[in-house]
Amino acid sequence: MVKKYLLFLFLLTWGIKDSFAQLITDAKDVYEVSKSVNLNSPYHTTLSFFYNLEEGHYQPEDAAKTLDLAEVDDKNGERLAIKLKQIFEGKGILIRTSDIPNEQNYYDSTSSSGENIYYFDKQKLPGIFLQKTGETWKYSAFSVSQIDKLHSETYPFGTAKLLNILPKIGNEQYLGLHLWQLVGLFILLLLVFLAHWVFTLVVDKLILYLFQQYGYGKVGEDYILPVARVISIYLIVVLLSLFVRVLQLPIEIWSWIVVIFRTLKPFLITIIFYKLADVVAAYFTKLATKTESTLDDQLVPLMRKTLKAFVIIVGTLFILRDGLDLDIIPFLTGLSIGGVAIALAAQDTIKNFFGSVMIFIDKPFQVGDWITSGDIDGTVEEVGFRSTRIRTFRNSLMYVPNGKIADATLDNHGLRQYRRFYTTLTVTYDTPPALIEEFVKGLREIVLAHPETRKDMFHVYFNNLSSFSQDIMFYIFFEVPTWGEELRCRHEILVQIVKLANSIGVRFAFPTQTLHMESFPEKKTLVPEYTGGYDAKLNDFLKTELGRKTD
Structure with missing residues (x-):
């Protein structure tokens, strides 16, 4: 009993420093595992695998016994077991023993065939699972066949070689980390500062210089430079996510770092596309300035707002799915159902x-x-x-x-092609007809002389006798695009009309009343008297004015 207790304290102290400390939570099981490899359930197989790969009890040959090596060479068992553990650590998958079933006949309830299998994480590691073969639980033959492929995906671009190089620096521990991990952190930070300096030099100097050389300095500074800076930050985050996993940090820390990296990537991509919306809008704004229509000038801001709203919505969904591991399908389904209610309300x-x-x-x-x-x-x-x-x-x-x-x-x-100007010019009743004729001719000449009047369609006629004036209809059209220019043309025409009237002696009428006294001793009646009667006077008018023959 004392031996078990001491072993438990030792493993607990050692587990605080180790990356898979949370796997060793049951002292009794640890003691049993230390004697032999237990494959009776998914729980015991998992304990056997990870326990035999810990620093204090490093026996990869025993860990390899948890793998179904039916389709591979048995000599590769230890190498595959080590790689599988590195895959778990590189993916940041934190395995808790409380979540692993401790049943020999456990079966996956989500499987239609009810197979005796257990998945650790269907989203991050869909190809790695335990399977019952006979009376034992092992990593399935399919999972074992996928280890090399998954290891290359987890540690791409040759970073897997660092897993064997860095530990040779030294395993002394400082601040809970090995010496090689501290050295790796230092080198990584140095690389980050170096990459930031290079990206800053390329983005702020080279790209801006190239745009200035082609006469697009303002475009590069206002639109391209902000996008390029975010892209440089994104590239640094990608490099960090590739190299930090090589350090094999404690899983409690690394699992959170993985979440941060997975969240940062879609977040930065969202910012990039958000800023690219301004670039696209600037391009279409330039195109809109070349058209006569002003409606497309208003369409560009609407397009920019729509693009940004779309980018934010899609980016948020990717952050929830890839960064926070949330299933967005129920969320989208809820939106579709709630969309009906929203549509009715809006x-x-x-x-x-x-x-x-x-x-x-x-x-x-x-x-x-x-x-x-x-x-x-x-x-x-x-x-x-x-x-x-x-x-x-x-x-x-x-x-x-x-x-x-x-x-x-x-x-x-x-949208009028022509703008109509219609007014009535009233002249006094004492204006003789000949003067009215000359006045009308002058009005027509004013219309023909003005550069912005329609020459093929206008009407200027003496067309009415009102209660106090003789009326001349003035009906013309201006060929101008705006109301302000129409007012200017009206002003110019009216000034010319007034000048014409003043020059030939035409007086404009206004509402007046005239009092006539018919009978005064010294004044005759206002009723005209003609020799030969009114018929003779009418015949004279018809003959002289209209050229008609009269009897």
């Missing part, structure tokens, strides 16, 4: 979103256009995901849901 939001899509597809207006529809009256400033911003002529800002705009009948004044 019908207006979805309607407005598709309304914005239809605006960009149909292009009923563009930024800067003056549109009217019911209460909507103003200039389009911005088209967003949910609403369109319209600046009214009161200088207030109107937010109109895109769904409403998509269903409404819009009058787009901004």
Whole structure:
């Protein structure tokens, strides 16, 4: 009993320093394992394998007995056992004895055939499992055949050679680590600083210099340089993840480091693509400036926001799956079920979103256009995901849901090829007809002389006699794109009209009342009297003015 207790204390003290200390939790089982290899259950086979590969009891020949070597050479058993342990450590798989079944007839309930097998980690090591053969549990022949392949994947690019080189430096322990581990850490930190210096030199100096040489210095500094810096950090993390596992750090520490590395990789990739969205947006912004339409100028910010939102969502899913080992399938299934409820609750939001899509597809207006529809009256400033911003002529800002705009009948004044100008010029009743004719001729010449009026379609006529004036219709079109230019053209035309009227003596009428006194002793009646009667006067007018023959 005392011997068992002393052995337990020794293994406990030794286990604090060792990478697989948590495997040795049961003193009785440890004592039994130390006598012989126990293969009665997955629990005892696992204890036998790891215990015989610990520093205090290093017997790889006994550990090899836990492998089914039916398909390989028995002489390779020790080498394969050591490699298998290195695979567990390199993958950062922390095995807890409390999770391993201690049943001789254990079978995998997730298997359709109900086989007597036990998987350590189906996600990280799907090819490594224990299988019952006869009355013993061993690492299956298939698992043994996969060891060399998995070892190469765990320690790629020749890093596996370091597993045999570094331990030769020395096994003295300092601060709970071997001397070769401390030396390896020092070399690794040195390599990290060296790699950072090289990447910084290449990214900040070389790449920026090349862009400046081709006249894209600002593009390289504002868009390419931020992306390249994150890529350099990602490459350093990849190098660290490859070389740190060679140090064979205690599994309690290494298991957390593995999680950090697995999380950092998709996180940094997400940042890279997030910044690349700005690069893509900058490229399309340059293309949009070459087009006459201003609506695509608003489409670029929407595209940038959509890309960034998509990158964040996809990146988060990869971080949850690859970094934190969470099964995202139930999460996605929950989203699909919850999406129905969300869609019902957010019908207006979805309607407005598709309304914005239809605006960009149909292009009923563009930024800067003056549109009217019911209460909507103003200039389009911005088209967003949910609403369109319209600046009214009161200088207030109107937010109109895109769904409403998509269903409404819009009058787009901004798409007019010509802008109509219609007014009535009123002249006084004492203006003689000949002067009116000359005035109309002058108005037509003003229209023809102006560089921005439509020459093939305008109407200038003396067309009405109102209560206080003789009316001349002035109906023309300006060929200008904006309302501001239309106002300028109106100003120029009206100034010319006033100058014409002043130069030939035309007086404009305004509402007046004239009081006529018919009977005064010294004044005759205002009713005209003609020799020969009114018929004779009419015949004279028809003959002289219209060229008609009268009887």
